[in-house]
Amino acid sequence: MVRNGVVLNMRSLSNSAGNAGSNNVVVSPDRTFADVSGGALWIEVLNETLKLGVAPVTWTDLLYLTVGGALSNAGIGGQTFRFGPQIANVHELDVVTGKGEIVTCSANKSSELFYAVLGGLGQFGVITRARIALAPAPQRVKWMRLLYSDFTTFSNDQEKIIANYSQPDSVDYLEGQVLLDNGTPNMWETSFFPTEVVPTITSLVKEKGVVYALEVAIYYNSTNEEIKDQQMKQLIRQLNNERGLAAMKDVTYYKFLDRIPCPVPRSRSRTRG
Numbered sequence: 001m002v003r004n005g006v007v008l009n010m011r012s013l014s015n016s017a018g019n020a021g022s023n024n025v026v027v028s029p030d031r032t033f034a035d036v037s038g039g040a041l042w043i044e045v046l047n048e049t050l051k052l053g054v055a056p057v058t059w060t061d062l063l064y065l066t067v068g069g070a071l072s073n074a075g076i077g078g079q080t081f082r083f084g085p086q087i088a089n090v091h092e093l094d095v096v097t098g099k100g101e102i103v104t105c106s107a108n109k110s111s112e113l114f115y116a117v118l119g120g121l122g123q124f125g126v127i128t129r130a131r132i133a134l135a136p137a138p139q140r141v142k143w144m145r146l147l148y149s150d151f152t153t154f155s156n157d158q159e160k161i162i163a164n165y166s167q168p169d170s171v172d173y174l175e176g177q178v179l180l181d182n183g184t185p186n187m188w189e190t191s192f193f194p195t196e197v198v199p200t201i202t203s204l205v206k207e208k209g210v211v212y213a214l215e216v217a218i219y220y221n222s223t224n225e226e227i228k229d230q231q232m233k234q235l236i237r238q239l240n241n242e243r244g245l246a247a248m249k250d251v252t253y254y255k256f257l258d259r260i261p262c263p264v265p266r267s268r269s270r271t272r273g
């Protein structure tokens with residue numbers, strides 16, 4: 001992997017004790033941004049910002065990735081259709097360049113370096129700090145999976161939702177998945193179809209060979225739950241999914257974002273190079 005290259009253990013940047021924690025993530029007094037170590041994990045960013053009722057607006061599916069690692073790619077997830085990828089929500093970076101200089105860069109300062117490093121696959125410097133935009137965090141999430149046996153119907157519904165992205169009644173998260181005939185639907189790590197519909201879904205997958213899932217989430221707080229419920233019902237009425245094969249969950253914002261388990265046990269992930 002590193003012939004003529006260099007391997008850096010970015011987790012050693014975490015703090016002087018080598019532990020993950022609040023030293024990695026410093027939220028500004030007005031809570032509009034956080035300064036985050038390049039070696040911090042996104043789950044740590046979530047933990048620290050949520051304590052103050054704020055959070056980044058756009059996420060990857062898996063949160064057990066470093067901030068520098070995701071920003072060296074793009075950081076794409078279900079919020080990207082509204083807010084862009086994570087690299088579009090960074091105000092400033094500290095970068096160690098190939099010449100060993102530490103440069104603070106942004107859209108207005110050393111912008112060539114800034115835009116090269118964001119999505120730069122580690123080829124233009126090492127991100128040691130990122131200033132990440134924050135917004136008020138919602139409390140809870142209404143999370144739905146809708147199934148489609150026809151690709152055109154599925155993509156038409158997906159595009160309909162995306163086209164509404166700038167409206168106040170836009171959904172907050174949208175992804176799509178393909179379900180193949182290689183197991184039952186509840187083998188998905190994040191699946192939540194009621195057991196009584198699983199045989200129907202399984203036979204649909206067997207019959208069609210492939211079934212498509214639209215995954216949608218709407219965020220809410222105790223103050224606007226009723227409005228968001230109406231919004232969800234109105235949305236479902238407009239969509240053309242397989243009726244009777246929808247599933248819904250109501251979870252905390254934290255549980256929703258942390259829905260994919262860490263693939264490496266945490267004690268190992270801390271020391272991994």
Ligand SMILES: Cc1cc2nc3c(=O)[nH]c(=O)nc-3n(C[C@H](O)[C@H](O)[C@H](O)COP(=O)(O)OP(=O)(O)OC[C@H]3O[C@@H](n4cnc5c(N)ncnc54)[C@H](O)[C@@H]3O)c2cc1C
Nearest residue numbers: 038060061062065066068069070072075076121122126127
């Ligand atoms: C299970 C899994 C799920 C994923 N889900 C998503 C997803 O939903 N959305 C998404 O966008 N991506 C996703 N990814 C891809 C992920 O964003 C990239 O693989 C990212 O690089 C991982 O970060 P890392 O901390 O593991 O980086 P590493 O694997 O440690 O590094 C990857 C590369 O990034 C560069 N890099 C890492 N840190 C820095 C730094 N501080 N400064 C400069 N360059 C650096 C280096 O070139 C390095 O070679 C996923 C990956 C996995 C394994």
